[in-house]
Amino acid sequence: MTVLLIETATTTCGVGLMVDGNCEGVIVDRNRNHTEFLTDGIEKILTAHGLTPRDLTRVVVDRGPGLYTGLRVGIASAIGLAKGLGVDLVGVTSLEILARGALDAGIRGELIALIDGRRGEVFAQHFTLRDTIHPVADPIVVRPQDVATAVESWSSVHLWGDGVLRYLDVFEGLTNAVLNPLEIPPLEAGLRLGVEGTPVDVVTPLYLRDPDAVANFTTREQQS
Amino acid sequence: MKVLGIETSCDETAASVVDDELHVHSSVIESSLDEHRAFGGVVPELAGRAHVMMIASVVERALVEAGLDPRNPDIDAVAVTSGPGLIGSLLVGLSAAKGYALAWGKPFVGVHHLEGHLFAPLLEMPDLPWPMLTLLVSGGHSMLVLQHGPGSHEILGETIDDAAGEAYDKVARWLGLGYPGGPEIDKLAQSGDAKALQLPKSMTGDGYDLSFSGLKTAVVRATEKQGGLAVEDVAASFQGAVAEQLLRKVRQALEKNEVKALSLAGGVAANSALRRGITELGDEFGIPALLPSMKMCTDNAAMIAAAGVYRFQHQGASPMNLSANPNWQLADLS
Ligand SMILES: [Zn+2]
Numbered sequence: 001m002t003v004l005l006i007e008t009a010t011t012t013c014g015v016g017l018m019v020d021g022n023c024e025g026v027i028v029d030r031n032r033n034h035t036e037f038l039t040d041g042i043e044k045i046l047t048a049h050g051l052t053p054r055d056l057t058r059v060v061v062d063r064g065p066g067l068y069t070g071l072r073v074g075i076a077s078a079i080g081l082a083k084g085l086g087v088d089l090v091g092v093t094s095l096e097i098l099a100r101g102a103l104d105a106g107i108r109g110e111l112i113a114l115i116d117g118r119r120g121e122v123f124a125q126h127f128t129l130r131d132t133i134h135p136v137a138d139p140i141v142v143r144p145q146d147v148a149t150a151v152e153s154w155s156s157v158h159l160w161g162d163g164v165l166r167y168l169d170v171f172e173g174l175t176n177a178v179l180n181p182l183e184i185p186p187l188e189a190g191l192r193l194g195v196e197g198t199p200v201d202v203v204t205p206l207y208l209r210d211p212d213a214v215a216n217f218t219t220r221e222q223q224s
Numbered sequence: 225m226k227v228l229g230i231e232t233s234c235d236e237t238a239a240s241v242v243d244d245e246l247h248v249h250s251s252v253i254e255s256s257l258d259e260h261r262a263f264g265g266v267v268p269e270l271a272g273r274a275h276v277m278m279i280a281s282v283v284e285r286a287l288v289e290a291g292l293d294p295r296n297p298d299i300d301a302v303a304v305t306s307g308p309g310l311i312g313s314l315l316v317g318l319s320a321a322k323g324y325a326l327a328w329g330k331p332f333v334g335v336h337h338l339e340g341h342l343f344a345p346l347l348e349m350p351d352l353p354w355p356m357l358t359l360l361v362s363g364g365h366s367m368l369v370l371q372h373g374p375g376s377h378e379i380l381g382e383t384i385d386d387a388a389g390e391a392y393d394k395v396a397r398w399l400g401l402g403y404p405g406g407p408e409i410d411k412l413a414q415s416g417d418a419k420a421l422q423l424p425k426s427m428t429g430d431g432y433d434l435s436f437s438g439l440k441t442a443v444v445r446a447t448e449k450q451g452g453l454a455v456e457d458v459a460a461s462f463q464g465a466v467a468e469q470l471l472r473k474v475r476q477a478l479e480k481n482e483v484k485a486l487s488l489a490g491g492v493a494a495n496s497a498l499r500r501g502i503t504e505l506g507d508e509f510g511i512p513a514l515l516p517s518m519k520m521c522t523d524n525a526a527m528i529a530a531a532g533v534y535r536f537q538h539q540g541a542s543p544m545n546l547s548a549n550p551n552w553q554l555a556d557l558s
Contacts, residue, residue: 211270
């Protein structure tokens with residue numbers, strides 16, 4: 001299997017390639033210019049391995065949660081590439097990739113995966129890592145302070161993701177927490193997760209928030 | 225030569241295959257309009273979300289309907305609207321277009337949405353004589369363009385505030401009508417008295433610029449002052465004033481420029497008063513007046529593919545690092 005990963009859930013954009021079970025990940029941009037650099041990054045990583053898009057057998061994409069615009073750039077690119085080639089398309093969540101990265105790094109126990117959600121909030125999910133990753137709860141949108149309060153009494157916890165990086169000041173004080181402030185979900189983990197994933201017809205972005213207009217409208221309707 | 229066009233600048237997700245003789249081999253359009261109605265306008269985030277869900281099936285249908293293999297289509301380029309428009313919507317089409325182009329090893333071409341609209345009349349009447357005067361009116365744009373030939377356009381004037389379609393939406397909202405306002409007001413206007421409301425004539429000078437925001441304010445003031453006005457009469461008066469201004473500017477342009485054809489483009493081209501007026505002006509000046517079918521007036525990808533053919537033939541492919549430009553001006557297109 002020759003697998004491409006597209007990762008655009010954070011301000012950093014990356015691509016990954018798995019050939020014969022060997023994974024490589026490359027960061028192609030750090031400044032939210034996903035649109036400009038993604039395609040170029042895909043071409044470069046393929047060329048570096050002497051491959052062309054036609055050699056791909058699967059396209060994996062991070063479907064969020066994360067930055068909405070970045071997600072749509074990544075997912076639309078993955079759709080164009082996979083549908084154009086007629087190969088499998090797989091979506092994995094940013095939070096699962098973080099958990100898988102921790103598992104692959106040998107970490108066991110409680111993990112909170114955190115992705116910066118802007119507006120003073122993070123996208124978060126609690127996993128227990130044993131032989132595999134076990135989601136304890138569904139992904140949520142939450143204030144970083146509330147995450148810190150929730151895990152305070154735990155014996156130990158691992159916090160991974162760009163949500164940790166963004167709110168380092170909030171999490172630094174936790175004496176029971178091991179922090180891994182990653183700017184981007186680990187690309188190799190995304191590839192491994194994607195290889196095991198089930199192909200879908202259309203990748204649905206995981207937004208976790210209603211559009212503002214809809215949220216305001218619903219609130220208005222409920223009040224009146 | 226065949227080009228696949230993709231359009232996602234607003235609430236329509238569209239794809240189409242057009243050849244270099246401007247024959248339309250397929251044209252597929254899906255719209256998220258119904259999701260926006262309750263909000264009285266297009267909600268950008270909703271539009272962006274809808275494009276992601278629809279783009280794959282729209283492109284696939286456009287290729288299949290054109291008799292092409294969706295995995296390896298016999299096309300020469302992928303053209304896509306790269307501006308102007310809603311940034312979150314533009315990026316979906318742009319990113320998907322790059323993905324398809326990369327998969328197929330085909331060149332990729334960024335297209336200006338309004339240049340697409342200007343190509344739309346040619347898809348239904350390829351033998352139009354040049355130069356041609358085009359009144360381009362939509363929810364986002366209102367301008368009078370002198371086209372010297374395909375891809376060669378001179379903007380004579382454009383709106384200094386609201387677009388005509390935007391004014392229709394605002395007045396419709398004021399009158400408690402649904403969104404979009406154009407068709408609603410047009411329908412009511414048929415049975416109303418256009419002289420019921422005294423509305424000011426705007427932009428009475430020699431220039432070709434347009435303005436609609438004063439008209440909308442005048443409607444609000446007049447209806448506040450004169451209570452009990454029939455909504456049909458307000459609709460007819462407003463529609464009459466919009467058409468009067470637009471047609472007056474078209475007439476001025478026809479009088480001062482050597483023009484061999486007249487055409488209407490953009491979503492507001494569906495308006496019955498405008499269609500009637502343009503036909504009459506064509507008769508009066510003895511030139512063909514082209515009223516494109518509705519599917520060519522509203523946003524579609526055939527017009528983008530057609531503009532893409534022209535741009536690809538004359539300027540070649542765009543770089544793969546092309547970004548979307550939500551505020552791209554037609555005047556900046558060379
Ligand atoms: Zn348009």
